[in-house]
Amino acid sequence: MASRFSLNLLLSLMIGASFFSACKIGVNAEVCTAEKCAMKGINEIVNNKMLQKRSYLGLIVPNAYEMGPLLQSRSFVADPSLPYIDFSGRRFRFGKVENKNVVMVMTGLGMLNAGIVTELLLSLFKVESVLHFGIAGNADSKLHVGDVVIPQYWSHTGLWNWQRYGAGPKDELALESNGDYTRKFGYLNFSDYKTPNKAKNSTRSENLLNNVWYQPEEIFPVDGTPEVRQHAFWVPVDKKYYALAKKLEGMKLEGCVNSTCLQRPPIVVRVARGCSADTFVDNAAYRQFLRSKFNVTPLDMESAAVALVCLQHKTPFITIRALSDLAGGGSAESNEADVFAPLAAVNAVKVLVKFITLLS
Numbered sequence: 001m002a003s004r005f006s007l008n009l010l011l012s013l014m015i016g017a018s019f020f021s022a023c024k025i026g027v028n029a030e031v032c033t034a035e036k037c038a039m040k041g042i043n044e045i046v047n048n049k050m051l052q053k054r055s056y057l058g059l060i061v062p063n064a065y066e067m068g069p070l071l072q073s074r075s076f077v078a079d080p081s082l083p084y085i086d087f088s089g090r091r092f093r094f095g096k097v098e099n100k101n102v103v104m105v106m107t108g109l110g111m112l113n114a115g116i117v118t119e120l121l122l123s124l125f126k127v128e129s130v131l132h133f134g135i136a137g138n139a140d141s142k143l144h145v146g147d148v149v150i151p152q153y154w155s156h157t158g159l160w161n162w163q164r165y166g167a168g169p170k171d172e173l174a175l176e177s178n179g180d181y182t183r184k185f186g187y188l189n190f191s192d193y194k195t196p197n198k199a200k201n202s203t204r205s206e207n208l209l210n211n212v213w214y215q216p217e218e219i220f221p222v223d224g225t226p227e228v229r230q231h232a233f234w235v236p237v238d239k240k241y242y243a244l245a246k247k248l249e250g251m252k253l254e255g256c257v258n259s260t261c262l263q264r265p266p267i268v269v270r271v272a273r274g275c276s277a278d279t280f281v282d283n284a285a286y287r288q289f290l291r292s293k294f295n296v297t298p299l300d301m302e303s304a305a306v307a308l309v310c311l312q313h314k315t316p317f318i319t320i321r322a323l324s325d326l327a328g329g330g331s332a333e334s335n336e337a338d339v340f341a342p343l344a345a346v347n348a349v350k351v352l353v354k355f356i357t358l359l360s
């Protein structure tokens with residue numbers, strides 16, 4: 001794959017930055033601390049002939065309950081000589097899925113974790129492509145809980161420029177003129193979300209929260225000029241992977257949790273867009289806003305971070321997300337994820353494994 005900066009370089013960077021971290025190698029299971037350990041971990045990785053030679057599919061998953069179904073399935077076979085390397089508070093697991101070499105890592109919740117872990121994965125190991133999987137809220141009323149979606153584009157919709165009260169779409173945003181911020185991707189006007197009764201009360205028709213404008217991320221690609229920013233809002237998944245994912249449509253998925261079954265058998269479908277932010281959306285109005293503004297289906301908290309890091313590394317990636325709930329748009333009294341998250345997690349893994357079998 002394209003530019004992968006050398007581990008020796010990484011090593012010197014980390015020493016230079018007095019990089020501190022605890023590490024543990026699966027085979028020796030020896031615990032060590034701080035600086036010494038970071039050095040040891042880096043050295044073990046740099047000196048491991050197998051890691052140098054072998055390239056991997058990188059599997060990235062947000063949480064333990066989304067990783068569990070793969071670890072427990074027969075599809076995942078841990079590498080007997082190197083089951084895992086612990087580094088910087090993360091566990092990188094080695095093995096095979098459907099006979100393909102994989103390195104799998106769990107990020108933890110949210111954009112920061114997903115970004116850090118994707119960067120570590122792509123910097124430490126030879127990763128030919130990234131397959132990201134997990135569960136998501138659903139913003140599309142035509143799809144159901146349990147369905148699995150594969151969007152073509154991802155965006156981080158949590159980077160905002162919050163406009164002062166009194167200013168509107170015709171007014172420049174703070175720091176817009178030097179290119180830090182833009183009005184290109186639109187905004188949310190809090191006053192549009194009054195409850196119907198109060199709409200009649202003119203003194204309440206405006207909202208001091210005014211508008212938030214959606215901003216692209218500043219990115220610094222590996223083949224760009226250091227410190228010269230570029231911008232990215234919609235990040236496409238790998239074209240070939242997206243085309244290949246069409247073959248997943250029609251596959252059979254899990255439709256029941258214990259004795260509770262879904263209204264119809266779940267489906268796999270490719271969709272236009274998904275978005276991520278450090279926000280668990282359980283709110284009908286915001287769900288509807290995101291759907292109508294950005295035409296998104298899955299709402300999650302990690303995919304766009306993985307996408308943005310892969311974009312900067314020029315590493316192909318795709319995301320498979322199973323819908324666990326209606327993001328606040330359902331009629332149920334509580335979020336559907338309470339019941340259906342385990343079912344969705346199983347379906348995401350089924351589709352991931354099937355996708356891996358399609359890779360030649």
Ligand SMILES: *[C@@H]1O[C@H](CO)[C@@H](O)[C@H](O)[C@H]1NC(C)=O
Nearest residue numbers: 167168169189191192205211
């Ligand atoms: C925000 O929405 C309110 C009510 O819908 C409207 O009166 C106001 O002009 C809008 N403000 C801006 C800045 O778009």
Ligand SMILES: *[C@@H]1O[C@H](CO)[C@@H](O)[C@H](O)[C@H]1NC(C)=O
Nearest residue numbers: 197198200201202203204205
């Ligand atoms: C309208 O809103 C103001 C300010 O919040 C409040 O004092 C007033 O009672 C409201 N009037 C009605 C009719 O709801």
Ligand SMILES: *[C@@H]1O[C@H](CO)[C@@H](O)[C@H](O)[C@H]1NC(C)=O
Nearest residue numbers: 257258259260338339340342
């Ligand atoms: C399904 O059954 C398992 C095992 O009995 C239980 O732990 C779990 O809470 C059940 N889930 C639902 C949604 O009823």
